[in-house]
Amino acid sequence: MAVEIQIKEDTVRAYLSGELDHHSAVGIREKIDESVMQSKPQQLILDFAMVTFMDSSGIGLVMGRFRLMQEMGGKVILQNLPAPIRKVMKLAGLDKLAEFL
Amino acid sequence: MKASNTMRLCFDSRSANESFARTAVAAFLCGLDPTVEELTDVKTAVSEAVTNCIVHGYREKIDKVYITANIYSDNRIVIKIKDKGCGIADVKKAMEPLFTTAPEEERAGLGFAVMESLMDKVKVFSQPGKGTTVTLEKQIVSKGEDYVHNSRS
Ligand SMILES: Nc1ncnc2c1ncn2[C@@H]1O[C@H](COP(=O)(O)OP(=O)(O)OP(=O)(O)O)[C@@H](O)[C@H]1O
Ligand SMILES: [Mg+2]
Numbered sequence: 001m002a003v004e005i006q007i008k009e010d011t012v013r014a015y016l017s018g019e020l021d022h023h024s025a026v027g028i029r030e031k032i033d034e035s036v037m038q039s040k041p042q043q044l045i046l047d048f049a050m051v052t053f054m055d056s057s058g059i060g061l062v063m064g065r066f067r068l069m070q071e072m073g074g075k076v077i078l079q080n081l082p083a084p085i086r087k088v089m090k091l092a093g094l095d096k097l098a099e100f101l
Numbered sequence: 102m103k104a105s106n107t108m109r110l111c112f113d114s115r116s117a118n119e120s121f122a123r124t125a126v127a128a129f130l131c132g133l134d135p136t137v138e139e140l141t142d143v144k145t146a147v148s149e150a151v152t153n154c155i156v157h158g159y160r161e162k163i164d165k166v167y168i169t170a171n172i173y174s175d176n177r178i179v180i181k182i183k184d185k186g187c188g189i190a191d192v193k194k195a196m197e198p199l200f201t202t203a204p205e206e207e208r209a210g211l212g213f214a215v216m217e218s219l220m221d222k223v224k225v226f227s228q229p230g231k232g233t234t235v236t237l238e239k240q241i242v243s244k245g246e247d248y249v250h251n252s253r254s
Pocket of ligand 2: 056102152153211213223
């Protein structure tokens with residue numbers, strides 16, 4: 001699992017790729033939070049286009065980032081969700097917390 | 102009913118093995134010619150159960166996780182995922198959506214809910230201090246026509 005981060009104006013974009021599980025979630029979380037804490041963006045965009053697998057560890061990751069952004073008065077946008085990942089996100093009710101693009 | 106194909110796995114409770122475990126079960130399941138969606142459902146459910154053994158059962162200490170999988174001739178797969186860890190005192194409560202004993206690790210408490218929504222049956226047997234066995238069952242419907250045909254004859 002890898003993450004590529006782009007910071008532009010008030011937006012942090014995190015492009016995730018590979019398998020998002022308990023094993024990989026911690027490293028990804030640290031990288032995203034480092035950028036968010038540094039640049040205090042208005043929105044955090046998580047891009048799942050290249051994510052090939054996700055379980056509830058990914059739900060935890062999104063919920064945690066949602067809380068972090070909420071504390072700073074910003075929002076989380078989930079982008080390019082492959083169908084199986086959208087299925088797990090919806091099951092968790094994340095479509096009510098974050099915006100889907 | 103007698104299983105038409107069986108397999109067993111035993112591996113260290115290292116988080117790096119979560120990917121190995123779900124991929125191995127998926128490869129075994131391929132004998133049933135599942136759809137991509139069915140394969141992903143099983144992989145995700147197995148990943149939930151195995152992660153629970155590692156995170157909760159053994160609390161990240163290294164021990165053994167055991168998996169057995171049986172395929173039955175009516176296109177059913179039954180997977181048992183077992184640890185000899187701390188066990189669950191109140192299984193009913195543990196299976197409630199959003200219940201977690203590890204919120205500080207950003208666990209959502211949705212592992213069992215995910216398993217239940219992706220599989221046909223989820224059974225949990227647990228004894229505090231002795232360990233936990235999760236049994237996952239799913240009918241693979243991609244060969245549904247064969248199945249209807251067989252059950253008629
Ligand atoms: N193998 C196990 N051994 C001991 N306790 C377990 C085991 N599996 C589950 N539990 C208990 O059941 C609770 C709920 O499990 P569930 O998988 O639904 O959520 P979680 O693991 O806490 O969070 P998530 O799976 O969303 O990351 C756990 O928090 C834990 O207390
Ligand atoms: Mg879990």
